[in-house]
Amino acid sequence: MIRPSLILEKRPSPSRFWATTTPVLAVIATMIAGGIMFWALGKDPIESIRTIFWDPLFHETFGPYSRPQLLVKAAPLILIAIGLSLGFRAGVWNIGAEGQYIMGAICGAAVGLAFYPTENILIFPAMILAGAFGGWAWAMIPGLLKTRFGTNEILVSLMLVYVAEAALASVSQGLLQNPDGMGFPGSRNFRDFPAAYNTELITGTGMHWGVVFAFIAVIFAYVLLTRHMLGFHVRLTGQAPRAARFAGVNPTRLVLFCLGISGALAGMAGMFEVSGPAGQVTIDFNSGYGFTAIIVAFLGRLHPIGILLAGLLMALTYIGGELAQLMLGLPAAAIQMFQGMLMFFLLAMDMLTNYRIRFTLKNA
Amino acid sequence: MDLSQINPILLIASLMVAATPILLAAIGEAVVEKAGVLNLGVEGMMITGAVVGFAITVNTDAPALGFVGAAIAGAALSMLFGILTQYLLSNQVATGLGLTLFGLGLSSLIGKPYEGMKVTTLAKMEIPLLSDIPVLGPILFKHDPMIYVSLMIIAGTWYVLKHTRAGLILRGVGENHDAAHALGYKVIRVRLMAIAFGGACAGMGGAYISLVRVPQWVDGMTAGAGWIALAIVVFASWRPWRVLLGAYLFGGITVLQLNLQAAGVPVPVEVLAMSPYVITIVVLVIISLKGNHGAPGALGKIFHATH
Numbered sequence: 001m002i003r004p005s006l007i008l009e010k011r012p013s014p015s016r017f018w019a020t021t022t023p024v025l026a027v028i029a030t031m032i033a034g035g036i037m038f039w040a041l042g043k044d045p046i047e048s049i050r051t052i053f054w055d056p057l058f059h060e061t062f063g064p065y066s067r068p069q070l071l072v073k074a075a076p077l078i079l080i081a082i083g084l085s086l087g088f089r090a091g092v093w094n095i096g097a098e099g100q101y102i103m104g105a106i107c108g109a110a111v112g113l114a115f116y117p118t119e120n121i122l123i124f125p126a127m128i129l130a131g132a133f134g135g136w137a138w139a140m141i142p143g144l145l146k147t148r149f150g151t152n153e154i155l156v157s158l159m160l161v162y163v164a165e166a167a168l169a170s171v172s173q174g175l176l177q178n179p180d181g182m183g184f185p186g187s188r189n190f191r192d193f194p195a196a197y198n199t200e201l202i203t204g205t206g207m208h209w210g211v212v213f214a215f216i217a218v219i220f221a222y223v224l225l226t227r228h229m230l231g232f233h234v235r236l237t238g239q240a241p242r243a244a245r246f247a248g249v250n251p252t253r254l255v256l257f258c259l260g261i262s263g264a265l266a267g268m269a270g271m272f273e274v275s276g277p278a279g280q281v282t283i284d285f286n287s288g289y290g291f292t293a294i295i296v297a298f299l300g301r302l303h304p305i306g307i308l309l310a311g312l313l314m315a316l317t318y319i320g321g322e323l324a325q326l327m328l329g330l331p332a333a334a335i336q337m338f339q340g341m342l343m344f345f346l347l348a349m350d351m352l353t354n355y356r357i358r359f360t361l362k363n364a
Numbered sequence: 365m366d367l368s369q370i371n372p373i374l375l376i377a378s379l380m381v382a383a384t385p386i387l388l389a390a391i392g393e394a395v396v397e398k399a400g401v402l403n404l405g406v407e408g409m410m411i412t413g414a415v416v417g418f419a420i421t422v423n424t425d426a427p428a429l430g431f432v433g434a435a436i437a438g439a440a441l442s443m444l445f446g447i448l449t450q451y452l453l454s455n456q457v458a459t460g461l462g463l464t465l466f467g468l469g470l471s472s473l474i475g476k477p478y479e480g481m482k483v484t485t486l487a488k489m490e491i492p493l494l495s496d497i498p499v500l501g502p503i504l505f506k507h508d509p510m511i512y513v514s515l516m517i518i519a520g521t522w523y524v525l526k527h528t529r530a531g532l533i534l535r536g537v538g539e540n541h542d543a544a545h546a547l548g549y550k551v552i553r554v555r556l557m558a559i560a561f562g563g564a565c566a567g568m569g570g571a572y573i574s575l576v577r578v579p580q581w582v583d584g585m586t587a588g589a590g591w592i593a594l595a596i597v598v599f600a601s602w603r604p605w606r607v608l609l610g611a612y613l614f615g616g617i618t619v620l621q622l623n624l625q626a627a628g629v630p631v632p633v634e635v636l637a638m639s640p641y642v643i644t645i646v647v648l649v650i651i652s653l654k655g656n657h658g659a660p661g662a663l664g665k666i667f668h669a670t671h
Contacts, residue, residue, distance in 0.1 A: 008453070093457055150652045155594060155648055159588070160641070161588075162587070162588050162641040163642060166634040169634055331472075331473055333470075336468065339465065339469070340470075344462055351452045
């Protein structure tokens with residue numbers, strides 16, 4: 001008997017058309033599935049989707065408040081995701097960016113607070129360096145363990161998130177606690193410390209130094225990947241590790257580079273967050289950007305420009321989610337699920353990029 | 365500081381309670397990895413199991429039903445991973461991470477109305493005669509049924525993997541999927557079954573936290589237990605009895621750490637709180653020094669049959 005069947009045929013090289021189309025399709029599919037979820041929660045699906053994706057940008061009353069938030073929320077996501085994407089391309093799985101983000105924030109804030117209340121133009125740059133250093137050093141732990149002993153970087157970097165959270169709890173009630181805070185946990189507020197405050201550069205846009213660095217990181221990563229030998233090595237190692245070895249790529253140095261750069265960027269993101277939008281070191285100032293950035297990196301196809309767009313979109317779901325909480329009483333967790341769904345649809349549709357679907361008639 | 369407050373018998377008994385969630389999740393994941401699949405979604409399946417088990421038990425007052433529901437929820441969630449990785453050939457690391465993020469959101473959504481509620485926990489069984497033995501009695505024979513179920517799962521897994529044909533096929537699929545496929549075994553079907561088993565175990569492990577260990581629903585309450593389970597699988601070199609050893613060692617550290625906190629040892633609470641994670645890292649390093657012996661050959665690789 002002859003019956004029709006579907007077979008998957010591996011493409012010789014990933015389809016460029018599908019690589020750019022699938023993220024868009026995934027977003028649409030997520031909107032549909034999310035709409036069904038919102039409907040199941042007893043909300044109007046169309047209104048929910050509109051509140052999340054349209055109102056934060058174009059609503060007459062809320063737009064002016066939420067538009068600046070777009071850059072504020074997107075900056076840390078983009079900074080972290082750019083770093084992660086380099087590692088993911090090379091098969092180095094740093095999934096502990098949240099920990100590096102926290103350590104960067106602690107180190108950056110510590111340097112700033114050490115100089116309180118001195119006013120000096122060098123304090124903020126020193127904090128940026130300290131933040132990058134904190135994240136870099138934290139990422140070097142899985143890096144060195146991997147290159148020296150072959151320890152799995154996925155598990156180590158993740159375990160270090162919990163260690164960093166414990167450290168954060170410790171410093172916000174001890175070392176960095178506000179001496180004038182009457183015993184409340186949390187550091188001094190950077191708003192009262194102009195030299196160290198990550199201020200809004202252009203009023204009403206949400207543009208702060210973190211946004212500037214996010215854009216620089218996008219350009220840097222783009223140039224690195226398309227124009228520089230190191231970027232070529234990163235791509236080569238991910239696609240053909242053996243060929244990379246023959247081409248003279250030093251795997252140890254590459255692992256350390258990927259982890260180091262992603263740690264440093266995550267650390268900077270943490271520093272910019274704590275000295276600006278968050279304002280102070282508190283037990284729970286971190287809001288999971290380190291994990292959401294993983295979705296951003298994949299949604300952006302591990303490509304710098306893609307990550308820029310994906311970061312903005314993901315920031316929009318955060319702001320829209322908050323708006324939907326306020327307006328429609330949609331639970332906060334629904335947005336988290338929504339983001340998780342996006343990742344699933346994207347991974348599912350990835351198949352179209354790497355495989356060709358063919359109908360055939362088969363003898364059964 | 366008063367270390368004499370720490371009762372070694374109670375310590376060992378509570379160690380088993382602390383270890384069981386990780387034990388269940390780890391043995392499930394060990395089977396999944398033996399079939400050649402790396403599912404990093406353990407944390408997500410655990411927390412979903414925790415919330416589903418809790419919700420069912422609150423509504424029915426039957427913890428046993430809660431565990432069954434948690435197992436089904438974990439398996440259902442794992443099938444999402446299974447379909448994506450086995451049929452749609454997605455990257456296992458990324459899909460597993462996605463599953464964890466999704467599970468955390470899902471659990472928090474389901475769990476919102478149940479925050480702060482009380483739940484009927486599993487009653488402890490006192491095994492007649494045996495539980496009267498001094499020292500050993502309270503340590504081994506005065507537990508809730510799930511502890512014995514988890515031990516039976518370990519023994520069963522060991523037996524099936526080592527001594528049955530089904531176990532041989534599963535290991536074959538995990539070592540070399542192309543060879544297993546050439547021999548006519550259904551690689552994808554075997555893997556899906558292993559993934560479902562792993563999901564069910566992780567779900568029950570999560571429910572053990574929310575129904576016995578804590579017993580309450582707190583958002584994000586698994587706090588990395590799923591990741592520690594993944595580390596224990598590596599520690600155990602994918603062997604069931606070593607999974608037991610690893611989980612109990614880890615449970616021991618957790619319980620000791622809590623007891624030391626309560627006894628007022630002059631060490632900052634945060635240092636004690638981070639100790640289980642630091643120790644896991646140290647153990648991983650020690651294991652990797654010896655090389656990862658026993659890792660299934662096809663672990664994490666995508667299987668795509670061309671014919």
